[in-house]
Amino acid sequence: MPIAITVPRLGWSMEEGTFSAWLKQHGESVEPGEMLFAIESDKVTMDVEALDGGVLYVPADAPQPGERVVPGQLLGYLLAAGEAAPDGRVAVTPRARRVARELDVDLKSLQGTGKGGRIRERDVRGAAPKKPQQPVAQPLRRTIAARMMRSTQNTAPVTLMRRVDATSMAAMREQDKQISYTAIMVKLAAQALEQHPLLASRWEDDSIVAPSGTHIGIAVDTEHGLIVPVIRDADQLSITQIAARLRQLVQAAHARQLKPEDVDGGVFTITNLGAYGVEAFTPILNYPETAVLGMGAVQWEPVALGNGHLVTRQQITLSLTFDHRVLDGAPAARFLQTLAEVMTTALRSGPHA
Amino acid sequence: MTPHSRFLYRTMQLIRVTEEQLARCHARGLIHGACHTYVGEEAIATGVCAHLTKEDAVFSTHRGHGHALAKGMPPFELIAELFGRKAGCSRGRGGSMHLFSPEIGMMGTSGIVAPCILQAAGAGYSAMLRKTKQVGVAFFGDGAVNNGAFHEGLNMASIWKLPTLFVCENNQFATEVPFQYAAGNPDVASRAASYGMPGIQVDGNDVAAVSQAAEEAIVRARSGGGPTLIECKTYRTRPHAEGMGDYTYRTREDVAAWRERCPIKRYRAALLAAGEATEAELNAIDAEIQAEVARATAEAEKAAWPDAADATAHVYAPARSVGPAAVPDESRPPISYAAATLEALDREMADNPNIFVFGEGIGVRGGNFATTAGLFSKYGPERLRDTPISERGFVGIACGAAMTGTRPIVDFMFIDFINDSFGEIINQIAKMQYMSSGRLKMPLLMRGCVGIGHSAATHHSGSYHSIYSHIPGLRVVMPSTPYDAKGLFLHALRSDDPVLFLEHRELMSTKGIVPAEPYEIEFGKARVTRTGKDVTVVALALMLHRVQTAAEQLEGEGISVEIVDPRTVSPLDTGTILRSLQKTGRLLIVDEAFGPCGIAAEIAAHAADAGFNDLDAPIKRLNGAFAPTPYSPTLEAAVTPPVEAITAAIRDLVNE
Numbered sequence A: 001m002p003i004a005i006t007v008p009r010l011g012w013s014m015e016e017g018t019f020s021a022w023l024k025q026h027g028e029s030v031e032p033g034e035m036l037f038a039i040e041s042d043k044v045t046m047d048v049e050a051l052d053g054g055v056l057y058v059p060a061d062a063p064q065p066g067e068r069v070v071p072g073q074l075l076g077y078l079l080a081a082g083e084a085a086p087d088g089r090v091a092v093t094p095r096a097r098r099v100a101r102e103l104d105v106d107l108k109s110l111q112g113t114g115k116g117g118r119i120r121e122r123d124v125r126g127a128a129p130k131k132p133q134q135p136v137a138q139p140l141r142r143t144i145a146a147r148m149m150r151s152t153q154n155t156a157p158v159t160l161m162r163r164v165d166a167t168s169m170a171a172m173r174e175q176d177k178q179i180s181y182t183a184i185m186v187k188l189a190a191q192a193l194e195q196h197p198l199l200a201s202r203w204e205d206d207s208i209v210a211p212s213g214t215h216i217g218i219a220v221d222t223e224h225g226l227i228v229p230v231i232r233d234a235d236q237l238s239i240t241q242i243a244a245r246l247r248q249l250v251q252a253a254h255a256r257q258l259k260p261e262d263v264d265g266g267v268f269t270i271t272n273l274g275a276y277g278v279e280a281f282t283p284i285l286n287y288p289e290t291a292v293l294g295m296g297a298v299q300w301e302p303v304a305l306g307n308g309h310l311v312t313r314q315q316i317t318l319s320l321t322f323d324h325r326v327l328d329g330a331p332a333a334r335f336l337q338t339l340a341e342v343m344t345t346a347l348r349s350g351p352h353a
Numbered sequence B: 001m002t003p004h005s006r007f008l009y010r011t012m013q014l015i016r017v018t019e020e021q022l023a024r025c026h027a028r029g030l031i032h033g034a035c036h037t038y039v040g041e042e043a044i045a046t047g048v049c050a051h052l053t054k055e056d057a058v059f060s061t062h063r064g065h066g067h068a069l070a071k072g073m074p075p076f077e078l079i080a081e082l083f084g085r086k087a088g089c090s091r092g093r094g095g096s097m098h099l100f101s102p103e104i105g106m107m108g109t110s111g112i113v114a115p116c117i118l119q120a121a122g123a124g125y126s127a128m129l130r131k132t133k134q135v136g137v138a139f140f141g142d143g144a145v146n147n148g149a150f151h152e153g154l155n156m157a158s159i160w161k162l163p164t165l166f167v168c169e170n171n172q173f174a175t176e177v178p179f180q181y182a183a184g185n186p187d188v189a190s191r192a193a194s195y196g197m198p199g200i201q202v203d204g205n206d207v208a209a210v211s212q213a214a215e216e217a218i219v220r221a222r223s224g225g226g227p228t229l230i231e232c233k234t235y236r237t238r239p240h241a242e243g244m245g246d247y248t249y250r251t252r253e254d255v256a257a258w259r260e261r262c263p264i265k266r267y268r269a270a271l272l273a274a275g276e277a278t279e280a281e282l283n284a285i286d287a288e289i290q291a292e293v294a295r296a297t298a299e300a301e302k303a304a305w306p307d308a309a310d311a312t313a314h315v316y317a318p319a320r321s322v323g324p325a326a327v328p329d330e331s332r333p334p335i336s337y338a339a340a341t342l343e344a345l346d347r348e349m350a351d352n353p354n355i356f357v358f359g360e361g362i363g364v365r366g367g368n369f370a371t372t373a374g375l376f377s378k379y380g381p382e383r384l385r386d387t388p389i390s391e392r393g394f395v396g397i398a399c400g401a402a403m404t405g406t407r408p409i410v411d412f413m414f415i416d417f418i419n420d421s422f423g424e425i426i427n428q429i430a431k432m433q434y435m436s437s438g439r440l441k442m443p444l445l446m447r448g449c450v451g452i453g454h455s456a457a458t459h460h461s462g463s464y465h466s467i468y469s470h471i472p473g474l475r476v477v478m479p480s481t482p483y484d485a486k487g488l489f490l491h492a493l494r495s496d497d498p499v500l501f502l503e504h505r506e507l508m509s510t511k512g513i514v515p516a517e518p519y520e521i522e523f524g525k526a527r528v529t530r531t532g533k534d535v536t537v538v539a540l541a542l543m544l545h546r547v548q549t550a551a552e553q554l555e556g557e558g559i560s561v562e563i564v565d566p567r568t569v570s571p572l573d574t575g576t577i578l579r580s581l582q583k584t585g586r587l588l589i590v591d592e593a594f595g596p597c598g599i600a601a602e603i604a605a606h607a608a609d610a611g612f613n614d615l616d617a618p619i620k621r622l623n624g625a626f627a628p629t630p631y632s633p634t635l636e637a638a639v640t641p642p643v644e645a646i647t648a649a650i651r652d653l654v655n656e
């Protein structure tokens, strides 16, 4: 056990004194009876002798010569050979530090087996969880993981959900099975974004950067993982053209033949889980974009009319995640509002408009 | 005018004009360091060099501009050197005191007074051995004749009848100390008698007299008649060095009087008086030289600076690749460590007639440790040369020989003796390749014993490898087995770098399997002599053997020791040591020599730096005691780490 060295009371009246000097050096070994340090009260200066033996350890924050001290105040310790210093500092070998870093072991939790409690490599290895070696994930999986983390760590996402009428959309698809709900939504979103360009902008270095064009990404599920090809200038294409382009891109994505220009430059993303019966969800932003639109399943539902009648309509839930750094809840809600409107109005002009 | 008198006049004038130009340039700040001019002494270099060819080797001093010019150096190369330019004769590495132009036989000037005497004798040794009729010439001041190199050099030149000329330029002062005061016998020429060679005194300001004396001496040297000492009485009429005060130790009147005895003025008058030359002819020479020096100065001022990236080039000769290591032939009976190097030496001497050995008792006797046993009868006295007890002298001579085409081996018996030549080794031998920008080679092997044992006491037991490994330009080799000894010795014999080959006294008679055929072991390649996983121990020579014993004992305790033998201290193979440390995490260095500033500290520093993250325990050293070696067996045993101390240190380290 370390033996504490404290300031003695020199006479009954001493309330405070001055620490004068160590008479032994830090690290020096001390025999009982040897003079250890000098202290000054108002009346006298006195050399204080060691009552015990050991190696003198003076903590870094111990009183300096000339400092005022009070009786009982700690000055230092006498340690047995190889004994660890009691001020919480743990010695760790450089190698143990390196291995702890590699194995993610918290050094504070360890008891060292080296001299004076020094933590050595073996202590770290002994404490490392014996987890079986996992095969490293495929590169695309790792890319997705990194991108998702980047998004959640760098944005302030909020998701709004809204039920909207999808009857016109369903009717258009009924006429031409080549046209998917997603293709239709690309066109509608492009129109809505024209009125709400904030949702297609991005946050960069404390400023808002306007979009370079209405390039809309589509989340495509492939056997390797998620890929988001981009339909460029979607506002200038008809629904039929969008549907054709989308088919090309999806095919290329499955064949892993997308070119860099097929996936770069998106300003807004649409992700559709409706085919699996999902109604609503909270999509993650495709960083550094500001908004992502999730499409749920298109379903027949009873809708209560104001006159007390029930009708059946086709309905869809739209889930819009937006970055609250760029815009607030109300403007985002207004975008959804616009989208709901164009879903009934815009489709009247047909798939070739 | 005869070509000879034209040479004399022209050369003196070239030296004078160049020196005066350099003095001006020094004042203008174009010269960055010292500048010792030769003004007043021109007749000496000129009179001597008139009889030399570019194959003859000149060695000189801090006051060497005149010698370089007389030997044929263009003034531009000299001036550019003092200006610190790349086109300078020493590529900007030397300045005023280090002028090298081996291409014209200007073998170098030195900032150290007197080694040139030994080096010129060494050039004489090369010429004698190779029968080339060349001569070695040393120019030196009166200051050098009271230095031991003068005594040792002249004596050996005399006993071996070396074709050497010793030219003392007695200008009566060494800096400001009068020769009259500093010399017990101020008659320099008379000292030649002590060494059994002709000593001639001439008026050093009379170029014809110098020329005549030099001619006789050079003819004698070329025809096998041995060396001559020529004392030239002269005076320098400028300060010791440019910018120094001059009249604290001599008077203006003295200097003025000597200016009147100007050798150029005198020779000019003599030529005119004898009708050998006309005023017009001489004036034309003067004008031509003025123009040449002015042009050289202007060009030197414009010349490029050396590239800073070259500051460390040429410390060593370019690396040589060696063949594969020989496989030990187990069927051959083991031979001793000493016999292993003897095999390599014998073989190489048979192949290379330029190899010769210097040492005490290495001739008929075959060496104190039988390092040359049987060679004298094969190769004769010129190649197995017993020397006087003049360690500094013969090391300096070996240096000069190595610079001039031969490959000397100095068999010094005990390193304690060769410490007498420390200055020659670290100032001259180690630096010659660098200072000459790699134009000179230094194939010099110095071999002998180190280490404690046999109650040899403190003057026959030193281990100074750390000291020598501190010096750039040297190789320091310390083999621990007969196999390594032979391979490293042969590599040293084929290397162009100076090598200190240190053989532990206690290992000389140890035996091992050694291949009969020649093989080389490259320097700087450590050997892992035992593999282990708990602790790395680095040791050399005798200590390696103790560590091996310790490791065998510890194996029984479950401690697995890896041992690394660096084999050469310089270069040091830190890579192998660090790789081993990476594996074990623990490092102990065992070295018989003193701890402070030693090789163990050096290795520890590398490990603490490049191996920091591999360290799982403090680095430990085990060194010999910090005390001279005592005689009594009980005392002697107490100053080197015994096996028990090594096992204890390893156990301790494993528990750190």
Ligand SMILES: Cc1ncc(C[n+]2csc(CCOP(=O)(O)OP(=O)(O)O)c2C)c(N)n1
Pocket: B062, B063, B111, B112, B113, B114, B140, B141, B142, B143, B144, B171, B173, B174, B175, B240
């Ligand atoms: C071994 C050594 N000691 C001291 C010096 C410093 N030093 C440089 S020149 C010189 C005087 C040399 O006198 P001398 O040999 O007569 O040559 P001089 O300068 O007269 O031409 C001295 C002492 C030196 N260069 N080398």
Ligand SMILES: [Mg+2]
Pocket: B141, B142, B143, B169, B170, B171, B172, B173, B174, B175
């Ligand atoms: Mg002198």
